[in-house]
Amino acid sequence: MKRSRKVVSVPISAIKVLNSRNRNRARLKELVRSIGTLGLKRPITLSKRGGAYDLACGEGRVEAFTALKQADIPAILTEASVEDCILMSLIENIARRRHRPIELVSEIGRLAKQYTAADIAAQLDLSPDHVRGITYLLKHGEESLVSAVERGIVPPTLAVEIAKAKTPKLQGVLLEAYVNERHTSHQIAKMRKLVEQRHRGAMKAQYADEQINSAALVRAYKQETSRQQLVSRKADLAQGRLTFIVNALKKLLSERMFASLLRQESLDKLPLPVLRRISLAGES
The missing domain is CATH 3.90.1530.10 (Conserved hypothetical protein from pyrococcus furiosus pfu- 392566-001, ParB domain)
Structure with missing residues (x-):
């Protein structure tokens, strides 16, 4: 142009x-x-x-x-x-006034029929994620979540994560969890996946009958987060210990007297994984 x-x-x-x-x-x-x-x-x-x-x-x-x-x-x-002229006309109309969320959602929905999210975002001075979120909700018929976005209750990116929940019940619980404690989109996504994993797992029967609510969901999410953090710390500790053992063993094997002692005791043939570890330690 x-x-x-x-x-x-x-x-x-x-x-x-x-x-x-x-x-x-x-x-x-x-x-x-x-x-x-x-x-x-x-x-x-x-x-x-x-x-x-x-x-x-x-x-x-x-x-x-x-x-x-x-x-x-x-x-x-x-x-x-002609298409660009129409777009410029729409954009000017949007930019002239401070839009309430409901008006902005309506305009994005209309523009999305002809233009990409990146084009709309550039013209409306919005993030592409914001525009993609609105169009996703409109495309999948998530009227209640669109209404929540229109009223400024949730941002579009977070509404998309809630929309991915498989049941209206879980959607409502996730929405309530956000409203009560302002969780991020990443946290809401992890909560949703946590429930879905438990429904697919061995504890399916228990959770299928469970009356899920936002407080229980947030509590389960925090417990799972603490568990994952503990597992991560244990893994770091194990890795540190393994590194220490490999380096110590490498140093001992470089001592001729120690190597001779291992041969005398028929312990000079180390497992292949251990040898690989020692070799990699030498390269690093």
């Missing part, structure tokens, strides 16, 4: 509005009054198409000039497709 910064005067009658919207009449009157008094502060944006012009940005300004009985309007010309 190429845009010239040169301002030209274009006949209003030659302008085609591609994405017309209903406008607040009070705001239009205010715009007419402002332009009539101070003049046009920002030219509209057009893309020339044959002998006419497609409007990309500035429908309100065109309406104001028409109300002021003006035949021409200052414009900046850009080389853009």
Whole structure:
């Protein structure tokens, strides 16, 4: 898309509005009054198409000039497709006002039918993850979670993790857990996986009959996290001990008297895994 910064005067009658919207009449009157008094502060944006012009940005300004009985309007010309002009028009409308979440969700859903998440994110100054989250929820028909996002209860990325839960019951519990303690998306994902793993495992019958609630879920998550941390610490300790033993054995084997003693006791043939460990220790 190429845009010239040169301002030209274009006949209003030659302008085609591609994405017309209903406008607040009070705001239009205010715009007419402002332009009539101070003049046009920002030219509209057009893309020339044959002998006419497609409007990309500035429908309100065109309406104001028409109300002021003006035949021409200052414009900046850009080389853009019809689709890009429509997108620019939508983006301008979004950027002009502070959107409530419900409005932003609606706009993203409409744009997602034609544009990628990266394109929408760049134009709306949002993160691609935010846009992908909204489109995922809309695509999978998660009306309740979309409503939660619209009301600002949960961010879209976290709502996606909740939407991946296999039952509405678990979705509700995860949502409650977030609202009560503000867990991260990563933590919510781990809680969901924890429940699903237990349902698939040997304790399936117990958990299938269990009345799961947010407090029990958070408690189980914390217990599992503590268990994993303990396992990690034990693994680190074992690794440290193994490294010490391998290095000590390597040093002892380098002593001729010790090697001779091993041969006398018929202990000079070490297991292959031990030899590999010693070899790797030597390389490091």
